[in-house]
Amino acid sequence: MSHYPAEPYKIKAVEPIAMTTREQRQEYMKKAGYNTFLLNSAEVYIDLLTDSGTTAMSDKQWAGLMIGDEAYAGSRNFHHLQEVIREYYGFKHVVPTHQGRGAENLLSMIMIKDGDYVPGNMYFTTTRAHQERNGATFVDIIIDEAHDSQIEIPFKGNIDLNKLQKLIDEVGADKIPYICLAVTVNLAGGQPVSMQNMREVKALCSQHGIKVMFDATRCVENAYFIKEREAEYKDKTIAEILKEMMSYADGCTMSGKKDCLVNIGGFLCLNDDDLYQQACELVVLFEGMPSYGGLAGRDMEAMAIGIKESVDFHYIEHRIAQCRYLADKLTAAGVPIVKPVGGHAVFLDARAFLPHVSQEEFPAQALAAELYIESGVRSMERGIVSAGRDKITGENHKPKLELVRLTIPRRVYTYAHLDHVADGIIKLYQKRDQIKGLNMVYEPKLLRFFTSRFEPK
Template sequence: MSKFMPEPFKIKSVEPMYFISDERREAAVQEAGFNTFLLKSKDCYIDLLTDSGTSAMSDKQWAGLMVGDEAYAGSENFYHLEEVVKEYFGFKYLIPTHQGRGAENILSTLTIKPGDYVPGNMYFTTTRFHQERNGATFVDVICDEAHQPDLADVPFKGNVDIAKLQKLIDEVGGDKIPYICLAVTVNLAGGQPVSMANIKAVSELCHKHGIKVMYDATRCVENAFFIKDREAGFEDKSIKAILLEMFSYGDGCTMSGKKDCLTNNGGFLCMNDEELFLEAKGMVVQFEGMPSYGGLAGRDMEAMAIGITESVEYDYIAHRVNQIRYLGERLEAAGVPMVKPYGGHAIFLDARAFLPHLDQQQLPAQALAAAIYRTSGVRTMERGIVSAGRDVKTGKNHVPKLETVRLTIPRRVYTYAHMDYVADAIIELYKNRESIRGLEFVFEPKVLRFFTGRFSEI
């Protein structure tokens, strides 16, 4: 196994963790309907449900909360955030939102007409929901390698397949494609990055046909690290410089500040188009708040501005990615199947290979996530057929090629010792995997069913 430097921070404040009994865990998973989203936080020993809003903030961020300007309009913290976003992202205009979902809603509502198409390098749940809600059809244009979990020697499995994108443009015309949603990194592919060369090629093709390039920038710092680590010509460039070059090829972005901005709340929408900016300002007033706070407190904007500057520090982001590598290497050494190469925010277990005795319609990823909690108290989440949802036209299940369980590592929260516990628990479960039974829905919401759906064992 690789050798890694220890955590690049000192612990100043601690939160107790409690390990509950087998009996209480069994009662908890039954009460939650085998849905890890419905478990109570207090019943989870190590919580790897998500990296969204779960970061530990720094001493400087906590200090920043104390200078929150809570004015209803014109908060000083908004101007600080605007300055930092321009410096690190390079876009002209900023609309703060309560989280990334608010930015997705504004972008989709203002740019999509019924009958449009939105290509993207693999779907994301809430993003596709907003696109479809406004009448668009999502088209996956990611490279084929992204759908092959055990293919390890592809450094940029998040890349757009330019031929697929060109085919869509030829079939429907550029006027039917308001923008491409370019995720950096690609969450559901396993946190896989996009190369700078691919970003440039996408930009050139889209702009040739009048199509905007809008990034899902949620984990853009992780993507910049992978470019520095894996793409020739970038090894000596700073993370900040790589970020600026990445975004220079696009027209705007949606951002969940709850990930790479290292905050527990917030997000924003960026763009270079002044007309779109003015429309977005009008819409944010209707649904979020004044354009100078967008549903956020001043202190939240201050913490986000500071978090952006901290996120590009090399020691921080190198440790962030290496912690995922450490967990992945431990699991891989024991033969546990997963998406490779390891991504930037999580390890994605290959649930179909982990549980070959279950058919995909028996929801193997959901079953595996529940089993991990049952045996260890570690909360993870399903990213497979349940998350994929149903086709809005046919009502049939989307059947993704990737059926995974995501072990999502919060930023600056857990140590390598915690990763050892997680690895040991999953390795032991893998040895006894035949005992895991499939699941079926007993309650299925109409949209975003993975959040609140309930299941029972088959």
């Protein structure tokens, strides 16, 4: 029998949540165009849309808000954040941003030239959008197993070194400004990357003068999996593993709204002095001064404290256990999910859940909508809608994985909440033949999954 550790915290404040009827939810979903992003939070019972910015902050973080230094330049909270990042991540320079995509924007602008190629271990929506906007072509070099939801291997987020070498041989190293290495890989199901793979990627890139940039958004979750699955790290602390991970990168983008345990904020880290200077010049244009970058001093203080709290073993053990608890309940009922379960979410395999709905009928989008109507649980699509269109042909990208993401916020819900989630999904699975596909009736040009609207077929 699996062991699920109890919450390593106690509840100090509560927020009432919506209790709605099925009839109300049907109307809310219709009004939202069958897009869960367009629901109002007041209409949602359990919100698993994202773990981005939905963290419950600690008492120490709330106390930190009260010592915010809101100076326009040189805030003491920036210096504290810089000190903590250097201690735990080891990078030389840090540029705060309002959130992770602000860091992605800066990195893409200072490093990419028109006609470049940026390889990575599976695309992420905003990351690829910034890369393409600046003239690059994204190339997926993740191992093949990552595109199969049922293969169970310990490090499904690893980069295929042969694919990377093949790209270098085909386009030349001078056309590859950096490799984008995500730890963990969101769209593969929150899958981790091994320390050995990071080490090998860094060595290969160094031979060709290519920089390695981490998408470090969920790096603490990745560190936990390394401790659990790579024998040589079982006696290392999360902080020690995290520091070594970062030593194999030349910089990183970070959405602090995930593993830094805050509701807003991010940063770009760099070791290269010239790149740092360029980033400082651009951050003034797009975000703010290099010492605040779109954040209040109080937010930087909360992030510094959150980084320290994030490496506590009991915290991250419980976080991973919540994902496994939900996954185990679904698996026991025969519900198809991505295996092995990752660190921040459980992903329903919409192709296997709804085999009668073609990919062009948006099965994951339809499943997410029906889950809300059934249970009041908000999830999100990660399939053909999120993948968007080819920038040259205009055709839909058709990813092999057609998923619904059930993203568990940090320190927010209990196991009892997850019981309700599982019950709703299992009920839906038992009547899955009744679920129909959708037509898209409105599509924006960029990042369409946020605001597209649909109607039932």
